[in-house]
Amino acid sequence: EAEVAQSPRYKITEKSQAVAFWCDPISGHATLYWYRQILGQGPELLVQFQDESVVDDSQLPKDRFSAERLKGVDSTLKIQPAELGDSAMYLCASSVDRNSGNTIYFGEGSWLTVV
Amino acid sequence: GQSLEQPSEVTAVEGAIVQINCTYQTSGFYGLSWYQQHDGGAPTFLSYNALDGLEETGRFSSFLSRSDSYGYLLLQELQMKDSASYFCAVSSSSGGSYIPTFGRGTSLIVHP
Numbered sequence: 001e002a003e004v005a006q007s008p009r010y011k012i013t014e015k016s017q018a019v020a021f022w023c024d025p026i027s028g029h030a031t032l033y034w035y036r037q038i039l040g041q042g043p044e045l046l047v048q049f050q051d052e053s054v055v056d057d058s059q060l061p062k063d064r065f066s067a068e069r070l071k072g073v074d075s076t077l078k079i080q081p082a083e084l085g086d087s088a089m090y091l092c093a094s095s096v097d098r099n100s101g102n103t104i105y106f107g108e109g110s111w112l113t114v115v
Numbered sequence: 116g117q118s119l120e121q122p123s124e125v126t127a128v129e130g131a132i133v134q135i136n137c138t139y140q141t142s143g144f145y146g147l148s149w150y151q152q153h154d155g156g157a158p159t160f161l162s163y164n165a166l167d168g169l170e171e172t173g174r175f176s177s178f179l180s181r182s183d184s185y186g187y188l189l190l191q192e193l194q195m196k197d198s199a200s201y202f203c204a205v206s207s208s209s210g211g212s213y214i215p216t217f218g219r220g221t222s223l224i225v226h227p
Contacts, residue, residue, distance in 0.1 A: 031212075042119075042202050042217035043158065055212045091157065102146045102165070102206045104215060106157040 002026045004107035006092050012113045018080035021110045024073070025094030031055075033104060034067055034077050035091040043091055049075065050097070082114045117141040119218035121203055126224045127193055135188045135221045137203035145206040145213050147179050147186045152220070153199045161188070161201075190223070198225045 005024040013019045025032050031050050035043035046065065047057040051072035060067065064083070069075040079086055089109040119139045127133040137147065146165035150158040162172055164179035164186060176189040190197055200220040206213040 033215075035217075040220075042204075042219045045214065045216065048212065048214060050212065056209060056214055102148050102163045102213065102215070103160050105160070108157050 004092055004094055004105055006090075006107035006110050008110055009108065010111045010113075012115060013082050015084055015114050016081040018078065019082050019112060020079075021077045021090050021092070021112075023075045023077070023092030023107060025075075025092070026105055028096070029094035029105075030072075030097045031095045031104075032069055032075050033093040033095075034075070035093060035106075037089045037091055037109070039088075046077070079112075082112075084114050087112055087114045117205065117207065117216050119203055119205060119216065121201075121218045121221045123219070124222045124224065126226065128226050129193055129195060131193050132189065132191050133193060133223065135190075135201050135203075135223070137186045137188075137218060139184050139186075139203070139205050139218075141184075141205050141207045141216070143208035144181065144184075145208055147177070148204045148206065148215065149175075149177055149188045150202045150204060150217070151199050152202065158202060158217075193225050195225050195227065198223060 034046045037043045046060045047067045048055040049069045067077045091109045093104040093106045095104045121137045148163045149161040152158040162177040169178045174191045179186040202217045202220045204215045204217045
């Protein structure tokens with residue numbers, strides 16, 4: 001069964017350092033999402049891509065977060081500089097297209113701890 | 116803005132039936148989804164309702180009432196492995212896309 005691949009699985013970084021997460025969606029899925037999930041809460045959408053274009057990044061803290069999907073396939077989410085409050089799980093997800101937002105497939109997530 | 120309300124925790128015994136409710140407020144409502152997440156794992160899709168009524172998938176059923184902005188997930192013949200967090204998510208239209216927004220989740224604890 002096709003899966004959404006994410007790396008690294010776990011990351012510990014010091015505050016003010018840069019950190020990056022990578023995601024490879026299910027082959028053929030045009031829409032890619034990055035979510036942040038704080039322990040005990042639901043996933044919060046950071047950014048949504050349709051192919052290589054950003055559809056929604058209204059909740060992305062753009063002063064420190066950036067995301068790209070240059071060739072419309074895999075994607076990178078970067079945080080610079082990291083802050084203590086960024087400790088969370090970063091989930092990548094994909095769907096066939098942006099009209100299939102009711103059924104999205106998540107990767108295993110990247111756990112970030114900022115110390 | 117959007118908001119979703121669901122209970123923070125529900126407990127039940129093995130073999131029982133449990134219902135997890137979800138109420139929502141959103142503009143451009145398209146549909147309501149349910150996801151399951153085990154500790155340390157990724158959310159996985161369970162069901163989706165775009166129209167009023169009940170959708171059944173094995174032991175799980177999901178219901179939607181658009182006029183009441185309300186839905187629920189019904190789990191029957193509970194098993195220990197059903198202990199997990201359950202999230203409702205509304206899909207609402209925005210700029211030609213359907214953006215899924217998640218609730219805070221309900222922790223289901225199944226006792227022997």
